[in-house]
Amino acid sequence: MSVQEEDLSPLGKYEEGMPWNPVEKVIFERRSIRSFKKEPLPDGMIERILEAGRFAPSAGNMQPWKFIVVKSPEILAEMEKDAVKVIKFFMFFLDYTRGGILRRLFILSWVKWIIRLMKNKLHPVPVGLMSQIAQGKTSVFHGAPTLVLLVEDRRGVACPPTDIGICGQNMVLAAHSMGAGSCWIGLVQVLMYLPKWRKIFGIKYPYKLNDCIALGWPNPKADGMVPREVQLVQWYEKGLNDAPRVTKQGD
Amino acid sequence: MKKFTIVDRLRIPTYDNPKHMKTADLFFNPAKCKQCGVCIKICPGGCLVTDKVTKKEVWQDMKSGVKAGVPRVMTLKSGATLCIACFCCGAACPNGAISIKRNFDPKYFYKRLTQTEDMRYPKRY
Numbered sequence: 001m002s003v004q005e006e007d008l009s010p011l012g013k014y015e016e017g018m019p020w021n022p023v024e025k026v027i028f029e030r031r032s033i034r035s036f037k038k039e040p041l042p043d044g045m046i047e048r049i050l051e052a053g054r055f056a057p058s059a060g061n062m063q064p065w066k067f068i069v070v071k072s073p074e075i076l077a078e079m080e081k082d083a084v085k086v087i088k089f090f091m092f093f094l095d096y097t098r099g100g101i102l103r104r105l106f107i108l109s110w111v112k113w114i115i116r117l118m119k120n121k122l123h124p125v126p127v128g129l130m131s132q133i134a135q136g137k138t139s140v141f142h143g144a145p146t147l148v149l150l151v152e153d154r155r156g157v158a159c160p161p162t163d164i165g166i167c168g169q170n171m172v173l174a175a176h177s178m179g180a181g182s183c184w185i186g187l188v189q190v191l192m193y194l195p196k197w198r199k200i201f202g203i204k205y206p207y208k209l210n211d212c213i214a215l216g217w218p219n220p221k222a223d224g225m226v227p228r229e230v231q232l233v234q235w236y237e238k239g240l241n242d243a244p245r246v247t248k249q250g251d
Numbered sequence: 252m253k254k255f256t257i258v259d260r261l262r263i264p265t266y267d268n269p270k271h272m273k274t275a276d277l278f279f280n281p282a283k284c285k286q287c288g289v290c291i292k293i294c295p296g297g298c299l300v301t302d303k304v305t306k307k308e309v310w311q312d313m314k315s316g317v318k319a320g321v322p323r324v325m326t327l328k329s330g331a332t333l334c335i336a337c338f339c340c341g342a343a344c345p346n347g348a349i350s351i352k353r354n355f356d357p358k359y360f361y362k363r364l365t366q367t368e369d370m371r372y373p374k375r376y
Binding site for chain 1: 293368
């Protein structure tokens with residue numbers, strides 16, 4: 001399901017029920033692309049994408065980011081190998097869905113406490129993904145020809161991770177508007193357990209690496225709209241003591 | 252709106268128990284599917300499989316004309332799946348053979364409160 005060029009609305013206008021404009025088209029049709037062609041994007045295009053990130057809004061205009069572009073196939077292959085190694089190591093201790101009943105009971109006796117402590121990193125979704133990676137059924141960096149590491153400067157104003165998110169989203173939308181494919185990869189964090197990679201990329205205080213973006217030509221083209229859950233939205237419109245009006249966004 | 256109760260707060264779901272994890276439900280229309288393997292290639296977690304090929308094989312050397320077989324969602328030993336309802340497969344499918352029936356919603360500690368069960372395409376307000 002893809003909107004054709006001629007059906008688009010002009011920018012800078014709103015009428016009820018009007019067709020999508022080009023910006024909305026890119027936003028709604030952006031899908032995370034996880035299979036790339038071998039040849040990387042031209043350098044000029046990567047620079048243009050980085051430019052979108054450079055002009056992202058940030059708290060106090062502090063721009064708490066540093067971009068690292070990794071194009072070397074040697075380094076990319078090494079990153080993939082080491083990430084799989086670290087994930088295999090962790091999954092040996094944490095993955096109770098594999099192996100015999102004794103292993104399962106033993107791991108379950110303590111793993112839920114660890115999940116409580118690391119609730120974001122051990123959410124069911126990343127655990128399922130890491131389990132698949134440990135079994136060799138999928139890969140960490142999807143064979144991307146280029147990785148852009150979004151390094152966070154922890155001294156930024158207010159909440160630097162938010163600024164990193166805004167900056168990265170700018171770059172991702174810019175990439176998709178030019179026909180490239182991209183995917184956020186948070187699993188790059190597992191490399192930070194290895195001093196080797198912290199040293200190679202120079203990740204030490206004040207810098208912190210949480211996310212990277214894989215860039216490349218999509219193979220096959222997979223952008224398109226998808227259905228998402230209808231959301232309940234609260235509207236506070238009346239007095240202090242009135243209950244909010246709840247609407248179903250998207251229904 | 253759903254409530255986050257004291258039980259939810261305390262209980263961590265078991266990730267491979269279908270009663271604790273409501274994973275998404277995909278339906279593949281075998282009449283429309285041309286068995287090209289695009290959905291398997293695009294799936295984030297490698298949780299789409301066919302009886303003939305794995306994701307790694309599709310990824311490395313899928314030659315044109317090779318039939319990948321009609322895909323299905325991989326089930327763990329306990330009957331749970333890993334599908335997270337991103338529907339990237341459906342957006343990528345050139346023949347529109349995939350439809351989604353259910354959203355992804357873990358129970359207890361990871362329960363989502365404002366997401367409802369209905370799945371809708373972007374609406375032009």
